[in-house]
Structure formats: structure tokens, C-alpha cells
Amino acid sequence: MSEERKVPGRQARRRRSALGALSGVLAGYASLAVAELVSAAVRPEAGPVVAVGGAAIDRTPAPVKDWAIRTFGTQDKLVLQLGILLVLVLIALALGVFAAHHRRVGAAGVSLFGVVGAFAATERPDSTGFVDALPSLVGAVAGAGLLYVLAGAVRGAPERSAVAGQEPANAEVGTEPVNAEAGAEPVNAEAGAARTPAPRTAVHLPVTATTTRGTARPEVGRNPAERQQTDVGQQTDRDEQADEPERTERTERTERTERTERTERTERTDENAQAQEDTRPDGEQLPNQRPNQRLTQRPNQPPNQPPNQRLSRRLNRWPGGSPRRRFLTLAAGSAVAATAAGALGRSLNGSRGAGAIASRARIVLPAPVSHAPPVPRAARLAVKGISPFLTPGKDLYRVDTALVVPKIDAGQWRLRIHGKGVTRPVTLSFDDLLRRDLIERHITLTCVSNEVGGPYTGNIRWLGVRLADLLAECGVHPPSKGGPADQLVARSVDGMTLGSPVEDVMDGRDALLAIGMNGEPLTFDHGFPVRMVVPGLYGYVSACKWLQELELTTFEDFDPYWVRRDWARRAPIKTASRIDTPKPLAQLEPGPVTIAGVAWAQRRGIERVEVRIDDGPWQDARLAAEDTRDTWRQWSLSWQAVPGNHSLTVRATDGTGQVQTSRRAKTVPDGASGHHSVVITVD
Known part of the structure; x- marks a missing residue:
């Protein structure tokens, strides 16, 4: 083919x-x-x-x-x-x-x-x-x-x-225009049927001769000339009979070529012509039909085609053309x-979240019984490009597993506290929390997925209930005081589980059930109506959003979500520092340049920040005033920039005298470590 x-x-x-x-x-x-x-x-x-x-x-x-x-x-x-x-x-x-x-x-x-x-x-x-x-x-x-x-x-x-000489299997049967004249070929072959030429057989009468009148007479009695003529005719018939297979093969090749040409002509026929052919009334002449052509099968005749072709024909007649x-x-x-x-x-x-949105809009946060200490004026450095001391809520990082942010009606929210060592289990409503003594604190939150110099940290003014007081009312004691539970498992409405050490939650730090941030109710992205905040711990072991349950258990008995995925059970925040300005690959002009950024070591505080230019000595940066040891500190260094490519590196020392390690570590299993560096060009 x-x-x-x-x-x-x-x-x-x-x-x-x-x-x-x-x-x-x-x-x-x-x-x-x-x-x-x-x-x-x-x-x-x-x-x-x-x-x-x-x-x-x-x-x-x-x-x-x-x-x-x-x-x-x-x-x-x-x-x-x-x-x-x-x-x-x-x-x-x-x-x-x-x-x-x-x-x-x-x-x-x-x-x-x-x-x-x-x-x-x-x-x-x-x-x-x-x-x-x-x-x-x-x-x-x-x-x-x-x-x-x-x-x-x-x-x-x-x-x-795809086979030449064949019509499609679902083409309509009975629409073949043929020529009424003898010997004329049909314009379209029947669907799915390739015609086989009739065999051409020559009949020979060796003992008779045919006259011009068509009558036969016997061989006997004829003169030699007539017999010779008869012999020549018989030889001619024998020759024709010998040539018959070759003629038959040529005829078949010719007919195959004609069928191919007819198929190609049919393929060029557009669908409109086909639709007209299907719907013409009986006997009506088609626009491209010669006067001596007719339909071999009328539309009202029963179809003589396989069932699948009849189904296809019915589908083709479905309303819609x-x-x-x-x-x-x-x-x-x-x-x-x-x-x-x-x-x-x-x-x-x-609209399902409309009730939650309305409930948040109706909330009026009570004044805290303990306000956050005023931020010292010197805690904020006037350096362009440095992170602000307080992070706007819209700029606080969001790292969680929720593809759909839960929208919870504060009026329907409940918190259940139970588990080992809980002598007085309790279920609290949002109004119950509002009626309790609220405290306000500045706390820097940090994600364990934060790379060295990364953006996943922020300093927020939180408002909430002191978690240690609430647990104590339920009869909970830390392990250091004989309590049977060493892990506090927080469960979110989306099924997330985070595990915090009970000892850390109850050691006097400002661990909160937070209901507000920066003077407003929590946003839905950040855990409305209630979330946990525990200073000094990475978020994956402390900062449960959309909180609905607190269970006292042990690290031996239960592995929270991230622990089952190869993260550490305990994760105190590592000492870290970051260069905010200049940005990586910045192009600067020669002259005075201010290098600035932030450093944090929650629960320990920051005592010192140093900067190194290229391979030079470490230089002390100017530290902004400290707000609390649970917040980051801003820092800056003035540098006389000279032409060339330069590497700027920063390190911090926490309140215990521990210098930030230069050993590079990935975020898994307990947070990244190493010095943050940026490369700039001065020309």
C-alpha cells in the first residue's frame, strides 16, 4: 500500500x-x-x-x-x-x-x-x-x-x-449514485464493501463454426479453406484463453486504481454535501448528481448494514446536524x-466563611492586665532597608500545610484540655478566654524552615492568656515537679499536631494562647481565633494555629506530625543573624555604606554582633537597644566602600556568651546554622 x-x-x-x-x-x-x-x-x-x-x-x-x-x-x-x-x-x-x-x-x-x-x-x-x-x-x-x-x-x-478502496466503517449505506447507462461505474461505492470483478470466461466450440447469422454448422463437408479458417479461429481462441489471466490481473489493477480515485473524491466531499445526501427526499436530484444517476437505496428502505454502522447512522441523525x-x-x-x-x-x-468573618469583625479585644513594655526609642535604627522592629501582620511569614485556610466562627470555637496529669479537664469557649486575664508581649517567631539569612522570622506584639496558668488550673505539673506528662500536644482543626515540652511551657516564659496580634484579632492566615506562641522554640514544636485541643502526654507515647517526618522532638531556636542591607549582588558606589540587619536568640538575647569585610578582621557592629531577650535586635556598621567585588559576613553572640557557629547545617532536623554572607559590587 x-x-x-x-x-x-x-x-x-x-x-x-x-x-x-x-x-x-x-x-x-x-x-x-x-x-x-x-x-x-x-x-x-x-x-x-x-x-x-x-x-x-x-x-x-x-x-x-x-x-x-x-x-x-x-x-x-x-x-x-x-x-x-x-x-x-x-x-x-x-x-x-x-x-x-x-x-x-x-x-x-x-x-x-x-x-x-x-x-x-x-x-x-x-x-x-x-x-x-x-x-x-x-x-x-x-x-x-x-x-x-x-x-x-x-x-x-x-x-x-486508512485502507484504499474502502469506505469508513460508519459511513451511511444506501447513498450510492450510480449511472443508469450500461457499463457505467458508480460514483460512490457502498460503505465497507470493495467490489470484486466478475470472472471473464471464454467459451470455445472446437467442432462448430459460427456464421454471420449466428447459426452453427458441422465441420464435416467443409472445404480445406474453410477448415483452415476454422483452425486459425480456434488457435486465436486458445491464445486468448492463454492471455486471460494477464488481462484479468490488468483489469483488477485498473479497478483498484479506480476505487482509490473514487475514495479520494469521496474524502474531499465536505460534510454539508453528506448531510444533504442524508436528508434529500426520495427521488430528488442532488446538486452534483448527473441526470442519469439515482440513489441505489432510498432513505425509507431498511438498512442492510452491520449493527454498529446502524448505530452510527442513528447518532449522525441526532438533532444538531x-x-x-x-x-x-x-x-x-x-x-x-x-x-x-x-x-x-x-x-x-x-459564603461558608461569612459567619467566621462576621464573628472576627465583632470582636473587641479587652485591655491586657499586663502591657508589653514600651519599646525603647533606641531599639529602632533609622537605616533604610533594615527590617522594622515590629513586623506588620501582613508581612509575617506563613508556613503551614493547610491548602484551605480554616475559617472558624469564634462563637462556635471550643478548646479541650485533657490527658495525663490533668485532674480537672476543661473545655473553654472564646468568651471564656476573653474573660480571663490577658497579657501582651513582644515575641519574635521563627520557623525551622528558615535558611541562614532567610525571611521566615518576625517580631509581633501578641495578646493572649498565659498558658502555664491555664494548665496549672487543670492540675498539670511539669516533670521537674513530678508531673507524669512531658509533652503538650496541640491539635489544630485541620488535623495538624505539634508537640511542646511541658517543662518549657511552664518554666516561667511567656507561653501564650494568643488571640490578638499587633492590637487586632488574629488574622485567619495566622490562626484565628486562637493559636499558641512559645518563646524560644521553633514554630513546628510550639506555634500551633487554629488550635482546638491540648493533650498532655509523653514523647514516648506520641510522635507529632513533624517528628514522624524526621524532624527533632525538641527544637530550641539557634542563635542567628541576618544582613538586610545591602542586598545580595547589589551594585554600590564608592564611599560610605551602612551595613545593617537583625539578630535573634530568643530566651538568651543578643549581646554582640560582628561584621567581616572579605577576609578582614571581625568588626563590632553598633547594636540597637534591647527590648526583651525574646525579641530580635537591630544592628548596623558604617563602612567606607572601595571599588571591587566584596563579601560581607555577619555573626552574633548570645546572652550566654555563645558565638554563632560557622558550621553550615541544613534546616532538617532542628534548624539551619552558619554565617550569613552577601556579595556586592562597588564601582
Whole structure:
């Protein structure tokens, strides 16, 4: 078979695959949209993208997770969700192409991914049970059904055969115009039937001769000339009989060529002509039909074609015109319906948080019984580019695993305190906390994922209830005083668990159940209505957001979320310092340059900061006044910059005299270490 004869079939298969891929994407889009709508009736966290994303976060190795935070910062969750959607699109494309040829299997593939989403939703730590599986399951059913229908429309479209001389398997039978004149070839061959030429057989009568009148007379009695003529005729017949196979082969080759040409002419016929041919009344002449042509089978005749071809014919007669228009109509309609469902679901999910937003707006924070000490004027350095002493709430870093920020109505919030050594378990409401004595403190919060010189630290004015007092009222004693529990496990509404040493929480530091930050109620991103803050501990062992439970237990009995992922059980904050200005790779002019930044060592304080230019000696920086030992300190150094490339390095010494180590360490398992350096150019 020549390459030219294969091209139409290839093009048809490519068209079918392309339409199948589009069908898969539309089915996936509809599945997610329906799931979004159903999740509005369950809870937003039960949506398939959120559930699968949460499962992916839970199963991501700590180094990979740390890399994501370091690379994408607070946008890591957005990148994860976009990555999930990209993977779903690729899978939908593959399932759509497969469904174009095996639509039941393609639809089953969509259903399988619904099962995966349902499993992920029900296995989340904050799962409410089987009801969380409904968004994924219902969405999968909708997507599978749509893919089945769209794939059927794709399969119902006329497909050109890749075999020369054959009509497509789903072409309509009975629309073959033929020539009424004897010997004329039909314009279109019947679908799926390649005609075989009738054998041409020569009949020879060796003992008779045919006269011009067509009558035979016997050989006997004829003169020699006549017999010689008869012998010549018989020899001619024998020669023709010997040449008959060759003529038959030539005839077959000619007819195959003619069939190929007729097929190519049929392939060039547009769909409008085909639709006209289907719907012409009996006996009416087509625009491109010669007067001596007729339809070999009338539209009202029973079809003489296989069942799958009759089904295809019925599909092609479906309201909407040609199969292509039918597919486009279905595709456009499903896209519009899916968009409407998704928009409605998103709107309803957004309205679910309206009560929480309203409850936060109604909160009036009481005045604390113990205000934060006034910040010394000298604690703030007037240096352009340095981090402000108090971090605005909108600029405080956010590192957590929640793909959907919980929105909790403060009026419905409850905190349960129980566990080992708790003689008086208690359940508190938000109003109960507001009626207690509140204290206000400046505390620098630091994330364990913060690289050397990284941005994941901030200094906030917190307002809350002293946690040690609350635990004491419940009968809790630290291990140093005979208490049986050495770990305080905090549980969030999203299932996160963090473990803090009971001894640290009750050693006199200002560990808080915080309800306010910088004079306002907590924001939703940062744990509204209540979160924990424990000075001196990295956030992953102390700063539980969206708090709903405190359980007293032991490190032996329970491993919190991050400990199960190879992070340390105990994580005091390491002494660290950072250069805020000049920025890395900055280009400066020769002359006076101010190098400035911040340093922190919560619970120990900062006593000294030193800066080194290139490989020169360490120089003491000017320290801003200390607010408390739980806050960072600003520092600065004036330097006469000279032309060239320079390396600037900083180190700090804490209140115990311990100098910040130069040994580089990654964030896992208990925080990064090393000196922060920046490279600049002076010219």
C-alpha cells in the first residue's frame, strides 16, 4: 500500500485522538467543577484537589518539602495546587485519547481517579468520615459520564479508512449514485464493501463454426479453406484463453486504481454535501448528481448494514446536524454547565466563611492586665532597608500545610484540655478566654524552615492568656515537679499536631494562647481565633494555629506530625543573624555604606554582633537597644566602600556568651546554622 493511501486514515485517527483529548479535558474540568459544588454542601477541605494536595504534603519527604519552602516561599501551596492541576490535565488528555477508541475504559479511568480523591479525603487527619468522599465520588461520576457521551460523539463522526478502496466503517449505506447507462461505474461505492470483478470466461466450440447469422454448422463437408479458417479461429481462441489471466490481473489493477480515485473524491466531499445526501427526499436530484444517476437505496428502505454502522447512522441523525456539530454542541454545553457549577460551588464555599468573618469583625479585644513594655526609642535604627522592629501582620511569614485556610466562627470555637496529669479537664469557649486575664508581649517567631539569612522570622506584639496558668488550673505539673506528662500536644482543626515540652511551657516564659496580634484579632492566615506562641522554640514544636485541643502526654507515647517526618522532638531556636542591607549582588558606589540587619536568640538575647569585610578582621557592629531577650535586635556598621567585588559576613553572640557557629547545617532536623554572607559590587 502506498504512503499516499495511508495519509487519509492517519489524519482521521489524529482528528479522533485530538477530539478525544479535548473530551478528556472537558470531562476532568466538569468533574472538578461538580466536586467543588458538592464540597460546598460538605466542607471545602473535602474537595479532591485539596484532599489530594494534603495527602501529597503528608507524604512528601522532609528535604523535598524544605526545598519547596526555600524555593517558592509562601507561594508553595499555590505551586502545589497548580502542579496537581497540571498532572490532572495530562491524565485527562491521556484518558480522553484512550476513550476515543475505548470509551468504557476511558470513563472507568476517570472513575478510578475519583476513588483516589475519595480515599485521600477520608484519610486526612481532619476527616469527618465517609461524607468527605462525596465530592470526589460525585465529581468522578459526572466526569466519567460526560467523557462517555463525548467519546461516543467522537466515535460517531465519519472516519476515513486508512485502507484504499474502502469506505469508513460508519459511513451511511444506501447513498450510492450510480449511472443508469450500461457499463457505467458508480460514483460512490457502498460503505465497507470493495467490489470484486466478475470472472471473464471464454467459451470455445472446437467442432462448430459460427456464421454471420449466428447459426452453427458441422465441420464435416467443409472445404480445406474453410477448415483452415476454422483452425486459425480456434488457435486465436486458445491464445486468448492463454492471455486471460494477464488481462484479468490488468483489469483488477485498473479497478483498484479506480476505487482509490473514487475514495479520494469521496474524502474531499465536505460534510454539508453528506448531510444533504442524508436528508434529500426520495427521488430528488442532488446538486452534483448527473441526470442519469439515482440513489441505489432510498432513505425509507431498511438498512442492510452491520449493527454498529446502524448505530452510527442513528447518532449522525441526532438533532444538531453533522457529527462534528453534535460534538461541538455537547462540548460547548458541558463547558458552560461545568463553569456554572464550579462558580456556584466556589461562591457557596466562600459564603461558608461569612459567619467566621462576621464573628472576627465583632470582636473587641479587652485591655491586657499586663502591657508589653514600651519599646525603647533606641531599639529602632533609622537605616533604610533594615527590617522594622515590629513586623506588620501582613508581612509575617506563613508556613503551614493547610491548602484551605480554616475559617472558624469564634462563637462556635471550643478548646479541650485533657490527658495525663490533668485532674480537672476543661473545655473553654472564646468568651471564656476573653474573660480571663490577658497579657501582651513582644515575641519574635521563627520557623525551622528558615535558611541562614532567610525571611521566615518576625517580631509581633501578641495578646493572649498565659498558658502555664491555664494548665496549672487543670492540675498539670511539669516533670521537674513530678508531673507524669512531658509533652503538650496541640491539635489544630485541620488535623495538624505539634508537640511542646511541658517543662518549657511552664518554666516561667511567656507561653501564650494568643488571640490578638499587633492590637487586632488574629488574622485567619495566622490562626484565628486562637493559636499558641512559645518563646524560644521553633514554630513546628510550639506555634500551633487554629488550635482546638491540648493533650498532655509523653514523647514516648506520641510522635507529632513533624517528628514522624524526621524532624527533632525538641527544637530550641539557634542563635542567628541576618544582613538586610545591602542586598545580595547589589551594585554600590564608592564611599560610605551602612551595613545593617537583625539578630535573634530568643530566651538568651543578643549581646554582640560582628561584621567581616572579605577576609578582614571581625568588626563590632553598633547594636540597637534591647527590648526583651525574646525579641530580635537591630544592628548596623558604617563602612567606607572601595571599588571591587566584596563579601560581607555577619555573626552574633548570645546572652550566654555563645558565638554563632560557622558550621553550615541544613534546616532538617532542628534548624539551619552558619554565617550569613552577601556579595556586592562597588564601582
